[in-house]
Amino acid sequence: LSLCIRAIPRHGLHVSLSGGHTIQQLLISQNNSRGTSTTTHHHVSKNVSKLLESVTNPFQLSTSDAVLAATVLTAQMRCDAVTRHLQKHRSNSSAGGPSS
Secondary structure (H helix, E strand, C coil): CEEEEEEECCCEEEEEEECHHHHHHHHHHHHHCCCCCCHHHHHHHHHHHHHHHHHHCCCCCCHHHHHHHHHHHHHHHHHHHHHHHHHHHHHHHHCCCCCC
16 A cells, blocks of 8 residues: 655645555445454554544644554555465365465
């Protein structure tokens, strides 16, 4: 993920987050599921809210808060990817599949 924040005169801040589509899909899948939300979904949702708040609330505009929220989102998404890979690897190993 990478965060881009630009100040545009007479328009305000323009914020983009690469990889945001994946985060959006994760949040949509959480909202569509009828079960309880997982810890990952909770943390992602909370940090997306912090990111949006830090760049949209005119009384609390904070680039440092936006960078912090984006950093936490990046770390969370990396941890999630590693966890999924390890779980896949473990299920392949227990099923007698390839070990790579």
